[in-house]
Amino acid sequence: MPVQSSAKAGDAYACDFSVRLFKPATLFEKEIAYGKWLLFAPDYPGLPVVVTEDIHQILNRFEKGAQASDAFIPDGDFDRTCSSLLFLEERGFLRSEPVTLPYPFPSESMGAPGSFGVWLHIVNKCNLTCEYCFVEHKNNEVMQVDVMEQVTDAISHTALSRSIKKFELKFAGGEPTLALPALEAFHDMLTAKLEGTGITFQTAVLSNGTVMNERMMNFLKRPETGIGISLDGYGETHDIYRRFKNSGRGSWRVIENNIRTLLRNGVTPYIMATISQESCAGLSELMTWIYQNSLRCRLSVVRQPSGCRNCSDSAVSDGYNELCEAVIEAFDDALTALEQSDIFLNLNSAMEICELHFNQPAPGVSCSIGHSHIVIKPDGAMVPCPMMIDEKGYIPGKDLLASCAEGFSYRRSDGDSLEAHECLSCRWFPVCAGGCAVSNLRLNGHPFTRSKLCAFYRAIIPRYLVFFGRKALQAAELGALGRHSSLNGVDI
Numbered sequence: 001m002p003v004q005s006s007a008k009a010g011d012a013y014a015c016d017f018s019v020r021l022f023k024p025a026t027l028f029e030k031e032i033a034y035g036k037w038l039l040f041a042p043d044y045p046g047l048p049v050v051v052t053e054d055i056h057q058i059l060n061r062f063e064k065g066a067q068a069s070d071a072f073i074p075d076g077d078f079d080r081t082c083s084s085l086l087f088l089e090e091r092g093f094l095r096s097e098p099v100t101l102p103y104p105f106p107s108e109s110m111g112a113p114g115s116f117g118v119w120l121h122i123v124n125k126c127n128l129t130c131e132y133c134f135v136e137h138k139n140n141e142v143m144q145v146d147v148m149e150q151v152t153d154a155i156s157h158t159a160l161s162r163s164i165k166k167f168e169l170k171f172a173g174g175e176p177t178l179a180l181p182a183l184e185a186f187h188d189m190l191t192a193k194l195e196g197t198g199i200t201f202q203t204a205v206l207s208n209g210t211v212m213n214e215r216m217m218n219f220l221k222r223p224e225t226g227i228g229i230s231l232d233g234y235g236e237t238h239d240i241y242r243r244f245k246n247s248g249r250g251s252w253r254v255i256e257n258n259i260r261t262l263l264r265n266g267v268t269p270y271i272m273a274t275i276s277q278e279s280c281a282g283l284s285e286l287m288t289w290i291y292q293n294s295l296r297c298r299l300s301v302v303r304q305p306s307g308c309r310n311c312s313d314s315a316v317s318d319g320y321n322e323l324c325e326a327v328i329e330a331f332d333d334a335l336t337a338l339e340q341s342d343i344f345l346n347l348n349s350a351m352e353i354c355e356l357h358f359n360q361p362a363p364g365v366s367c368s369i370g371h372s373h374i375v376i377k378p379d380g381a382m383v384p385c386p387m388m389i390d391e392k393g394y395i396p397g398k399d400l401l402a403s404c405a406e407g408f409s410y411r412r413s414d415g416d417s418l419e420a421h422e423c424l425s426c427r428w429f430p431v432c433a434g435g436c437a438v439s440n441l442r443l444n445g446h447p448f449t450r451s452k453l454c455a456f457y458r459a460i461i462p463r464y465l466v467f468f469g470r471k472a473l474q475a476a477e478l479g480a481l482g483r484h485s486s487l488n489g490v491d492i
Helices: 053-060 078-090 145-161 176-194 214-220 235-240 252-264 280-292 313-340 400-407 418-424 437-444 454-480
Strands: 004-009 012-015 028-033 036-040 049-052 117-121 166-172 200-207 225-231 270-275 296-301 351-353 373-376
Touching: 012 078, 028 454, 036 053, 036 454, 049 053, 049 454, 053 078, 145 166, 145 176, 145 400, 166 176, 176 200, 176 214, 214 225, 214 252, 225 252, 235 252, 235 280, 270 280, 270 313, 280 296, 280 313, 296 313, 313 454, 373 400
Parallel strands: 117 166, 117 373, 166 200, 200 225, 225 270, 270 296, 296 351
Antiparallel strands: 004 012, 028 036, 036 049
């Protein structure tokens, strides 16, 4: 870092106070309590932090650029000021060059993947009827043994040839728990292929949570195996869409009982909540229930408003406007309820919001599509994204990552990128990267454009940051009382 030199005097770093530093124009800052300021640099690695008034005053001395020595005032605490400067620079709140909007155009290259994730659409059937599901054409197709052989060979070859030591395997569908023998067979086959290689993998079953028995529980107790359960809301709001195909009755009571069974057996499910305009009224109750049960969750908004398939452009725009308004209000209500509760959250991992990157700036795209996200259908064909599972797909080569890149060959510089440039003028672009590439492709004609959910992103990003700061302060206060030791992002 410019302020901190490599020379040491005893245990302290020697500092160069002649360097010029700048407070970035992209920085988000807000006073969330008296004398407590939330700071977040969207374009720099690191979660939000809360700092005290004196640290914020030091930061403000660099609004138009200043020498590091200008941070020191007569009779001030030299050590405190020095450590504050180093902290602010380390977190990207002070830079050696001015930072202004627009952001530079993202690089075309994301570099060689250090790992990868396999989304295995191992079965196409499901026992629920969710109107918004991206799998429109369900049938009873299950991946057969000969296809499993091909896929596990390719996974093993990809990991070995690229010296990747760990990757993630997700069993999906359809409803994968309806094909448990296929899950067991694939997992056994892949484990055998990788034996003696030093390569390991983490397994997740992406389920609707309606099927739970002793055999399924035993599968979930395999090493590094977990389950994600999809919910739409709490109670009746969950049941609006997630109803059993045969009976038409809601699935909430069955799923809630299964979650309690999992917890009693030492298996903690990860909750994947999909929020729609129709179900968002239950979001506050759902999130309170999730964290009262010490669970973690990822929150997503439906990719397409109800009834918007095959609509005119104006109807689609109106549908997204109404969706954004509804979910913005629902998210605000839910976060407010959590702020006012004494529920403790591990802010580093307890909550994710789909497509949004708070800990690490997005590399110009909101997910790893075309880079390290491998999606395989029951017949062994690949598609770039689970949302494209109904498409025919293409036959991959032995190197699945190479096939992944070839299958989604769009470039940010291709086509009409006016909206992409508009996004670069938004402070939040490193957090959302324009939203879901596949949704943008379908709705805007190009993946790297501005999402129809832009209004939601613009509202929820700063709202979540404030929530993060308030819960961090709450955790710090509890820590001071000895109830929790982590300060969860508070620097005081």
